Amino acid sequence: xxxxxxxxxxxxxxxxxxxxxxxxxxxxxxxxxxxxxxxxxxxxxxxxxxxxxxxxxxxxxxxxxxxxxxxxxxxxxxxxxxxxxxxxxxxxxxxxxxxxxxxxxxxxxxxxxxxxxxxxxxxxxxxxxxxxxxxxxxxxxxxxxxxxxxxxxxxxxxxxxxxxxxx
Amino acid sequence: xxxxxxxxxxxxxxxxxxxxxxxxxxxxxxxxxxxxxxxxxxxxxxxxxxxxxxxxxxxxxxxxxxxxxxxxxxxxxxxxxxxxxxxxxxxxxxxxxxxxxxxxxxxxxxxxxxxxxxxxxxxxxxxxxxxxxxxxxxxxxxxxxxxxxxxxxxxxxxxxxxxxxxxxxxxxxxxxxxxxxxxxxxxxxxxxxxxxxxxxxxxxxxxxxxxxxxxxxxxxxxxxxxxxxxxxxxxxxxxxxxxxxxxxxxxxxxxxxxxxxxxxxxxxxxxxxxxxxxxxxxxxxxxxxxxxxxxxxxxxxxxxxxxxxxxxxxxxxxxxxxxxxxxxxxxxxxxxxxxxxxxxxxxxxxxxxxxxxxxxxxxxxxxxxxxxxxxxxxxxxxxxxxxxxxxxxxxxxxxxxxxxxxxxxxxxxxxxxxxxxxxxxxxxxxxxxxxxxxxxxxxxxxxxxxx
Numbered sequence: 001x002x003x004x005x006x007x008x009x010x011x012x013x014x015x016x017x018x019x020x021x022x023x024x025x026x027x028x029x030x031x032x033x034x035x036x037x038x039x040x041x042x043x044x045x046x047x048x049x050x051x052x053x054x055x056x057x058x059x060x061x062x063x064x065x066x067x068x069x070x071x072x073x074x075x076x077x078x079x080x081x082x083x084x085x086x087x088x089x090x091x092x093x094x095x096x097x098x099x100x101x102x103x104x105x106x107x108x109x110x111x112x113x114x115x116x117x118x119x120x121x122x123x124x125x126x127x128x129x130x131x132x133x134x135x136x137x138x139x140x141x142x143x144x145x146x147x148x149x150x151x152x153x154x155x156x157x158x159x160x161x162x163x164x165x166x167x
Numbered sequence: 168x169x170x171x172x173x174x175x176x177x178x179x180x181x182x183x184x185x186x187x188x189x190x191x192x193x194x195x196x197x198x199x200x201x202x203x204x205x206x207x208x209x210x211x212x213x214x215x216x217x218x219x220x221x222x223x224x225x226x227x228x229x230x231x232x233x234x235x236x237x238x239x240x241x242x243x244x245x246x247x248x249x250x251x252x253x254x255x256x257x258x259x260x261x262x263x264x265x266x267x268x269x270x271x272x273x274x275x276x277x278x279x280x281x282x283x284x285x286x287x288x289x290x291x292x293x294x295x296x297x298x299x300x301x302x303x304x305x306x307x308x309x310x311x312x313x314x315x316x317x318x319x320x321x322x323x324x325x326x327x328x329x330x331x332x333x334x335x336x337x338x339x340x341x342x343x344x345x346x347x348x349x350x351x352x353x354x355x356x357x358x359x360x361x362x363x364x365x366x367x368x369x370x371x372x373x374x375x376x377x378x379x380x381x382x383x384x385x386x387x388x389x390x391x392x393x394x395x396x397x398x399x400x401x402x403x404x405x406x407x408x409x410x411x412x413x414x415x416x417x418x419x420x421x422x423x424x425x426x427x428x429x430x431x432x433x434x435x436x437x438x439x440x441x442x443x444x445x446x447x448x449x450x451x452x453x454x455x456x457x458x459x460x461x462x463x464x465x466x467x468x469x470x471x472x473x474x475x476x477x478x479x480x481x482x483x484x485x486x487x488x489x490x491x492x493x494x495x496x497x498x499x500x501x502x503x504x505x506x507x508x509x510x511x512x513x514x515x516x517x518x519x520x521x522x523x524x525x526x527x528x529x530x531x532x533x534x535x536x537x538x539x540x541x542x543x544x545x546x547x548x549x550x551x552x553x554x555x556x557x558x559x560x561x562x563x564x565x566x567x568x569x570x571x572x573x574x575x576x577x578x579x580x581x582x583x584x585x586x587x588x589x590x591x592x593x594x595x596x597x598x599x600x601x602x603x604x605x606x607x608x609x610x611x612x613x614x615x616x617x618x
Contacts, residue, residue: 095402104539105518105532105561106383106606107428108485108492110404111441111448111469114425118446136443137403138425142381149580 049085050164056081060162062120063155066101069115071123082162083124086133096120096136097161101154102144110140116160223256224339225280231287231301232266238321241289241299244328245335248346248368252336252570253593268302268311276306283312283339285331296320299327303335312338325370333616343568349610350573351375351394352584353382356602362396364411367566367609369597375411385608386429386438388455394608395419395429395438406440408455419457430473430482431455432499439463439473439482450484452499463497464507472519475499477526483510484520491515494531494544510544513551517542519562523569523589530554530563530572530589541574543589554591562605565589567612575605 049055062075071079086092098117100109117136125131146153226249230242249255258281265271266288276284287301296318303313313334317327326347333344348367353360360382365372376382380399387394388408395408401418404425409416420426424443431438438455441448450464450473464470468488475482483496489509494517497507511517516534523529526546533542533553541555541563554572563574573586578596582603586595597604611617 103559104516104534105472105485105492107441107472108469108518110383110425110427111471114443114448115469118443135403136424138443139381139399139404140383142383142399 057085062116062160064116064158064160066154066158067112069112069119071119076123079120079123079162080127083127083129086124086129087127090130090133093133093135093165095163095165096134097163098136098138099143099145099157099159099161100138100141101157102141102149103154106140106142110138110142113138113140113160116158120160120162223254224282225256225258226283226285226335226339227258227260227276227279227281228285229260229264229266229287231289231299233289233291236291237289237297237324239324241324241328241331242285242287244325244368245285245332248329248332249336251368251595253588253595254336254340268304271304271309273306273309281306283335285335292318297324299324299331301331303338325366329366329368342570343612343616345566345568345571345609345612347613347616348567349391350584350607351385351387351610352575352604352607353385354602354604355381355582362394362409364394364610375409375414376416383606384428385606386431387608387610388431389433389435389611391611391613395431397427397429406438408438408457417457419455420453428471428473430475432475433477433479439475441471441473450482463499474521474529476522477524483522483529485518492518494518494520494529510546510549511551521563521565523565524567525569530565532560532563541572541587543572552591554587554589555585555594557585560585562607564607564609566609573607573609575607 049057051058056078059078062071062079082094086094096117098113098115100112114136117138121134121136124134141157144153144157145159146156228242228246234240234242246257250257258279261279263275265286267286271284271286284304284306285301286304287299290298292298298316298318300316302311304310305312315334319327329346332346336342336344336346345367349364350367351362351364353362358379359377360380361377362375362382362385363372364375375394378398378400382396382398384397385394386396392412393408393410395406397404397406401421404427405418406420406426406429407416408419419438420440420442422442422444425448426440426442428441429438436455438453440451440453442451445462447467448469448471449462450470452461452463453459463482466486466488468486469492470484470486470488472485473482474484480499481496482499483494485492486495486507493509494511495507495509511531514533514535518532520529520531528543528545530541530543532539533551535553538556538558539560540553540557541560542551542553544551557576559577561575563572565572569589571586571588573584575582576585577583582605584597584604584607586597587593
């Protein structure tokens with residue numbers, strides 16, 4: 001557990017270093033969450049961190065390369081922020097929704113979307129989040145966000161989204 | 168067997184290399200591009216036929232006596248059925264109208280090039296039912312091949328015509344006819360998704376269920392009474408089984424994670440399904456009522472699109488356990504079947520397998536550069552044949568006689584259904600006026616037709 005924590009620390013620190021001038025620090029307070037996202041801490045009274053556009057927690061999408069389901073490094077801090085939120089809010093739960101672009105078999109794309117959702121889930125559970133708080137599902141190619149038949153649309157649709165219960 | 172068949176079998180084998188030029192000739196000169204419009208209220212699909220083998224059986228179908236008095240004609244339906252098979256060429260009657268064998272002047276029909284002739288009569292009975300009598304004649308031998316009669320209600324006239332077409336097809340080709348079967352497919356219009364069931368010629372389309380969420384992966388039960396499908400109405404994929412006659416439905420696989428790709432065992436008692444409850448996408452077996460659960464695959468990859476062999480002993484499926492999606496076959500054993508045999512080796516993307524009714528080959532989708540095409544592979548020889556050359560073909564489904572493959576494709580960004588004969592010679596396009604049509608699945612033979 002300690003080892004995982006230190007790895008997470010390193011990842012977070014490096015993410016923070018690239019984003020802000022303030023040194024990030026691990027801890028359990030709201031203030032740290034704000035520091036990690038590079039903005040001033042959101043007070044408890046004002047708004048929901050999950051939907052605050054200034055908070056990394058409002059970012060919900062991980063994008064993937066063609067036929068790939070590995071979470072790219074650039075999404076780590078976002079995914080780990082959510083992992084942390086879940087660890088600190090044991091009543092919260094999420095659904096990870098995996099998607100694929102339209103090319104090829106619908107069922108194979110459903111499975112590809114599933115792998116993408118599962119990959120994000122693995123990053124979170126390795127960071128200590130309870131598996132019971134995460135359900136990973138797939139929409140395959142059935143619910144595209146971009147409806148074109150071109151590379152730009154396909155790029156947009158190779159994606160896993162984080163959706164909190166109640167949203 | 169009747170001699171009328173043999174000249175054509177010999178002809179087929181001699182055609183051989185002349186096939187291509189003859190085919191082009193037929194495409195250019197014959198009116199093979201042919202739109203079938205039913206009464207707008209009933210026809211949900213318009214069917215256009217492209218291409219065709221040059222070696223077709225020339226047959227003349229003479230309108231039956233008093234047929235013009237019926238609200239639903241019969242000979243037009245028989246004609247379009249036989250034409251759609253790609254194996255028949257209609258010969259014009261040139262004004263001749265025999266209804267009884269004694270009225271036939273055989274030399275005239277020989278001169279017109281007909282090898283077979285269909286004549287008949289219709290009669291409206293006092294109780295409102297229709298009596299339909301017909302005969303199939305061998306023109307060269309001047310013999311009766313089929314003589315039959317049915318008495319039915321007006322509503323059943325199309326069904327009678329389809330049965331006639333089946334009998335004529337079987338007598339002249341030796342193969343089982345599929346004109347009395349049904350097809351199921353999904354239509355997307357705006358935000359609505361409808362699962363529809365229609366006659367194989369596109370008529371009598373009926374909506375079995377409609378959602379505002381996607382429906383995919385249709386699977387007919389072997390007895391034709393139910394359809395399994397995947398719906399996203401619960402905000403994730405869940406497998407339902409719906410009884411067509413009553414509309415009653417049940418969620419049979421609603422486990423944690425995704426549930427998809429249902430496939431019926433030949434005895435109708437079990438479903439192979441793909442679940443992500445144990446991580447990834449793996450194939451499991453459940454009873455058709457959703458009870459019982461047995462895991463079949465244990466790879467760390469994607470295993471999906473299971474399909475049972477006709478003898479119920481094997482399952483063919485898509486897996487990327489080797490690094491790219493390919494088609495594998497495994498036994499349906501009690502113990503964890505880790506043993507799966509890889510079947511496809513050409514290219515880096517082979518998916519959506521479905522066995523032919525005789526278990527000797529399977530159809531699938533093969534990615535060829537940037538195109539996704541329908542292909543067929545013989546299980547014994549391992550030979551692969553590409554049957555289409557369009558861009559985005561999906562979801563191939565065999566007719567229950569193994570002669571035609573129904574599939575989904577795209578024209579100008581719109582989803583339509585198409586069909587190709589299993590030898591690749593004849594192609595048909597089925598389109599509807601509105602909406603995006605996809606996920607076709609050909610239904611089984613009606614009980615009374617199964618051998």
